[in-house]
Amino acid sequence: MAAKMVLAALKHIWATLEPTSCSHALIGGLSFSFWKHVRTTQDVDLLIDSGSAGVEALLEVLKKAGIRTKRQPPIIDLKSLRIVQLLYEPKDAFMEIQIDLLLAESEFHREALARRVPAWISEMNFEFSTLSCEDLIIMKMNAGRIIDRADAAALLRLNRESLNLNYLLKWVKKLNLNSEWSEIWNESSPDEPLPGLTD
Amino acid sequence: MVNQLIPAAGLEPSIPKDLTPDQRFALWADLMDASEQILLAGLSKQIGPEGNLQEAYRKWYLNQREEHDRNIRHQAESLYRRGVRHGC
Numbered sequence: 001m002a003a004k005m006v007l008a009a010l011k012h013i014w015a016t017l018e019p020t021s022c023s024h025a026l027i028g029g030l031s032f033s034f035w036k037h038v039r040t041t042q043d044v045d046l047l048i049d050s051g052s053a054g055v056e057a058l059l060e061v062l063k064k065a066g067i068r069t070k071r072q073p074p075i076i077d078l079k080s081l082r083i084v085q086l087l088y089e090p091k092d093a094f095m096e097i098q099i100d101l102l103l104a105e106s107e108f109h110r111e112a113l114a115r116r117v118p119a120w121i122s123e124m125n126f127e128f129s130t131l132s133c134e135d136l137i138i139m140k141m142n143a144g145r146i147i148d149r150a151d152a153a154a155l156l157r158l159n160r161e162s163l164n165l166n167y168l169l170k171w172v173k174k175l176n177l178n179s180e181w182s183e184i185w186n187e188s189s190p191d192e193p194l195p196g197l198t199d
Numbered sequence: 200m201v202n203q204l205i206p207a208a209g210l211e212p213s214i215p216k217d218l219t220p221d222q223r224f225a226l227w228a229d230l231m232d233a234s235e236q237i238l239l240a241g242l243s244k245q246i247g248p249e250g251n252l253q254e255a256y257r258k259w260y261l262n263q264r265e266e267h268d269r270n271i272r273h274q275a276e277s278l279y280r281r282g283v284r285h286g287c
Contacts, residue, residue, distance in 0.1 A: 002235040003228035033227040034220050040227075040234050042263050078275030080283040085268070095257050098264050100271065105285035106278075121224045142281065143274045175281040 001093075002042065006030065007124065008090035009097035010044045014128050016065040017048070022058060024048040024129070025116035027102065027139065031130040032151065034119045036158040039151070043098040047113050047131060050103060055084065062086060067099065081106060108138070108171060115167075133159045134168045141172075141180035149184060157188035169196035 010030065017024055025031075025048075029041025050058045055075055063069075070085035082103045087096040104113040112135035119130045131139075133155055140152035156163070172181045173196075185194050214226065242255040 001232070003231035006231070007228070030227070033223045036214070036216075036218070036223060038214060038223060038227050038230055040231050042260060043267055077285075078272060078279075079285070080275045080278035081285050083271060083275075094253055095260060098267065100267075102271075103285065106283045106287060108278075108283060119220060122221050123225070139274070142277050143270065144277055145270070145273070175278075175283070177281075 005090050005093045005095075005097055006042065006044060007121075008093070009088050009099055010128070011124070011126055012065065012088060012090065013044065013046070013062070013067060013086075013099055014126070016062060016067065017058075020058065020061055021051040021053065022048055023051070023104075023113055023116070024101075025113055026119070026128055026130045027136065028100075029151075031119075031136060032155065034130050035133045035136065035155055037151065037154045043100065045100045045102065047102045047104050047109060047116075049110070049113055055082075055103065059084070070098065075103075081109065108175070112138075132164075133162070134164055134171075137163075137168060137184075138171045138175070138177070141177045141184065142175060144180070149180065149187075152180070153184040153187040156184050160188065165195055172196070 010026070014024075024046050026034075026045070027047050028043070028045030029039055030044065032039060032041075048058075059069060059074055067086050067088045070087050074084050076083050076085065082105060084101040084103070086099040086101065088099055089096045102109065104110050112131055115132045115135060116129040117132055118127065120127045137152045137155050140148045140155070169181075172178060181196075182194055185192075218226065238259065239252065239256065242259060243250075243252055246252065246255050
């Protein structure tokens with residue numbers, strides 16, 4: 001039931017956003033499954049560029065699709081980013097699922113969104129986009145809780161061969177994530193020297 | 200020095216390496232459903248035979264959402280400390 005509700009919420013907001021000009025990508029726990037790290041999550045998080053129409057127009061589209069804002073005013077300014085929190089009750093569910101939109105309005109978020117990759121669940125005939133593994137690792141290193149660092153280390157270990165380390169290291173340096181990077185590298189590859197971070 | 204954020208290489212839960220995205224999402228759904236069953240068992244024990252399980256589940260989810268909200272704020276504060284500003 002829980003999985004069905006979360007996927008139903010994801011499918012619904014994706015179908016609602018598709019006709020708009022907004023670029024968007026799945027982030028958070030659900031997207032980790034695409035990158036081989038399977039863990040539970042109870043909500044849907046998207047990174048989104050509201051485009052030239054702006055956030056207010058986007059909220060109107062969502063409202064018409066039965067997706068309501070959780071707070072008033074709907075846009076929450078957290079200084080480094082702005083977010084919109086939404087609630088949607090899938091059919092036959094007995095409660096609302098939370099959907100968070102992180103607005104891609106900083107250099108890092110815009111670049112991460114531009115690097116999104118196509119994903120799919122063919123059993124559900126559902127195509128979507130997810131953030132790249134590198135960008136998810138960066139976000140998790142920034143988040144900083146033990147569980148986030150463990151997620152980052154697991155993503156690194158499970159996807160290391162296909163990661164763009166140059167890109168990853170660029171943001172490690174820019175965001176001063178050196179100690180977090182060192183920690184997750186040593187966790188995932190304890191016998192190998194730490195790449196990058198020179199100069 | 201490894202401080203065990205994740206199991207040591209080779210000791211992690213055995214998820215086959217070559218699963219397709221479909222199979223990984225199916226595994227996620229199984230994990231979610233199994234976790235939910237265990238959660239419901241715990242909530243049932245907590246509320247007793249006369250309790251309202253659906254209501255208990257709803258309350259649990261509200262608490263989860265609050266925790267999630269705190270985490271987003273924490274992430275935003277961390278980004279701010281690292282010099283990230285929206286609109287830049």
